[in-house]
Amino acid sequence: MPEPTSNPVSGTVPTATDSAATTVEQADLAPYDAVLLLSFGGPERPEDVVPFLENVTRGRGIPRERLAEVGEHYFLFGGRSPINDQCRELLAALRTELDGRGIDLPVFWGNRNWDPYVGEVAREMEAAGHRRVLVLTTSAYPSYSSCRQYRENLYDAFADTAITVEKIRHYADHPGFVTASVDATVAAVDGLVAELGAGVRPRLVFVTHSIPTAMAETAGPPPKSPAGGYVDWHRLVASAVTRRVADVRAIADDHDVVYCSRSGPPTQPWLEPDVNDHLTALSAAGERAVVAVPIGFVSDHMEVIFDLDTEAAETARQLGLPFARAATAGTHPAFVTALVDLLVERAAVARGEQVEQPVVAGGTVGRYACLSGCCPNLRQPDRPALCQVAGAL
Ligand SMILES: CC1=C(CCC(=O)O)c2cc3nc(cc4[nH]c(cc5[nH]c(cc1n2)c(C)c5CCC(=O)O)c(CCC(=O)O)c4C)C(CCC(=O)O)=C3C
Numbered sequence: 001m002p003e004p005t006s007n008p009v010s011g012t013v014p015t016a017t018d019s020a021a022t023t024v025e026q027a028d029l030a031p032y033d034a035v036l037l038l039s040f041g042g043p044e045r046p047e048d049v050v051p052f053l054e055n056v057t058r059g060r061g062i063p064r065e066r067l068a069e070v071g072e073h074y075f076l077f078g079g080r081s082p083i084n085d086q087c088r089e090l091l092a093a094l095r096t097e098l099d100g101r102g103i104d105l106p107v108f109w110g111n112r113n114w115d116p117y118v119g120e121v122a123r124e125m126e127a128a129g130h131r132r133v134l135v136l137t138t139s140a141y142p143s144y145s146s147c148r149q150y151r152e153n154l155y156d157a158f159a160d161t162a163i164t165v166e167k168i169r170h171y172a173d174h175p176g177f178v179t180a181s182v183d184a185t186v187a188a189v190d191g192l193v194a195e196l197g198a199g200v201r202p203r204l205v206f207v208t209h210s211i212p213t214a215m216a217e218t219a220g221p222p223p224k225s226p227a228g229g230y231v232d233w234h235r236l237v238a239s240a241v242t243r244r245v246a247d248v249r250a251i252a253d254d255h256d257v258v259y260c261s262r263s264g265p266p267t268q269p270w271l272e273p274d275v276n277d278h279l280t281a282l283s284a285a286g287e288r289a290v291v292a293v294p295i296g297f298v299s300d301h302m303e304v305i306f307d308l309d310t311e312a313a314e315t316a317r318q319l320g321l322p323f324a325r326a327a328t329a330g331t332h333p334a335f336v337t338a339l340v341d342l343l344v345e346r347a348a349v350a351r352g353e354q355v356e357q358p359v360v361a362g363g364t365v366g367r368y369a370c371l372s373g374c375c376p377n378l379r380q381p382d383r384p385a386l387c388q389v390a391g392a393l
C-alpha cells in the first residue's frame with residue numbers, strides 16, 4: 001500500500017514515530033454496505049446430525065443407506081462438523097485483513113443447511129439497514145452444487161428483503177488460492193521425503209467432491225470441454241499447482257484429479273475414479289508415495305477429515321503406500337488476502353472502474369453474474385436464483 005501523504009483519518013501529517021499507527025488509509029467497498037460469508041453449514045452436536053442430513057438431502061433422492069453411512073462419519077467425530085469453526089476462523093482472518101486495509105464494513109455469516117441459516121441472517125442484515133450486500137461463498141468452483149444451489153438459497157433468503165445481492169467471481173483459479181495449495185503441497189512433499197529419503201518423488205493426487213456426471217457436463221459457462229466446467233477448472237488448478245511445486249521439489253512427472261464422497265443411487269453415474277480405487281491402481285503400478293491435495297475444499301471439511309484422513313489414509317496403509325495429505329487453503333494468508341482482493345475487485349467492477357482480475361496462467365475470469373441457464377438445476381429447471389443475468393449459454 002502506498003504511504004499516504006496526509007493522514008485521512010485525523011487530517012494530521014504523519015511523522016516518523018507515529019507512521020505505523022497512521023498509514024492505514026480508510027477505504028470502503030462502495031457501493032456495498034456489508035459482506036456476507038455464505039457457507040454449507042454443519043452439525044455441532046450429535047442431536048443435530050440427522051436434522052442436518054435431512055436439510056441437505058431433502059428432495060435429492062439420496063438412498064437411506066448412504067445417509068446412515070454419512071451420519072456415522074459425523075458421529076465418529078462426536079457429532080460435530082469442523083466446518084462452522086472453520087468459518088469462524090475465516091471470519092476472524094477476513095476481519096483482520098479488512099481492518100488492515102481500513103475497510104470497516106461488517107461481515108455477516110450465514111449457512112445454507114444449518115444455523116446460522118442464511119434466511120435469518122438476511123432479515124438481520126435488513127433490520128440493521130443494509131441494502132447492497134456482497135457475497136463470498138466457501139465454494140470455489142462452478143457447478144450446480146457449488147454455485148447455483150448457493151444462488152437459489154440466496155434467492156430464498158433475500159427475495160422478500162430490500163437488499164440487493166451480488167457475488168464475487170469463482171476463485172479457484174485466483175493466484176492466492178493456488179499459492180495456498182502450493183505451500184501446503186510443498187510441506188506435505190517435504191514430510192514424505194523426510195520420512196522416506198531424498199530419492200522419493202511423490203505423486204500428486206488432487207482430490208475433489210464427486211458429482212453426478214450429468215451435473216458435471218452442464219457445469220459452468222463456455223468455453224469448456226465435454227467434461228464440463230467443474231472438471232476443467234479442477235484440472236487447471238491441479239496443473240497450476242503441479243507446475244509450481246515441480247519448480248521447487250522433485251515430484252512424479254504425472255498427476256491426477258480424483259474424487260471422493262460419491263453419493264446418490266448406484267445406478268447414477270458420478271465422476272470417477274474414486275480416490276481409494278485410484279490409490280490401489282497407483283500402488284499396483286509401482287508408485288512409491290502419494291500426496292493427496294484436496295483442492296476441491298477450501299477448509300478441512302468432513303470430506304477431508306473422513307474421506308481422506310480416515311478412509312483414504314487407511315486404504316494407503318493397507319496398500320503399504322506412503323501417503324500424506326496437504327492442508328486446505330483454510331486461513332492461509334495468501335488465500336485470505338486473495339478473498340479481500342476479490343471483494344475489492346468486485347466493488348470496483350460495480351462502480352464501473354477498470355480493475356485487474358488476476359487468474360493463474362490458462363485460467364478464465366469467473367463470472368460475477370451467471371447466465372440464467374448456467375449450472376442448471378436438472379430437477380427444477382425454473383427454480384429462481386440470484387446473481388444471474390439473462391443470456392444463452
Ligand atoms: C460439489 C459439492 C461440494 C463442494 C462445494 C461446496 O463446498 O459447496 C460439496 C460440499 C459439501 N457437502 C457437504 C455435506 C454433504 N453433501 C451431501 C451430498 C451431496 N454433495 C454434493 C456435492 C457437493 N458437496 C452432491 C451432488 C450431493 C448429493 C446430494 C445432492 O444432489 O445435493 C450430503 C448428504 C449425504 C451424502 O449424500 O453424502 C452431505 C452431508 C459439506 C459439509 C461438510 C462438513 O460438514 O464439514 C460440504 C462443504
Ligand SMILES: [Fe+2]
Binds near residue numbers: 209
Ligand atoms: Fe456435499
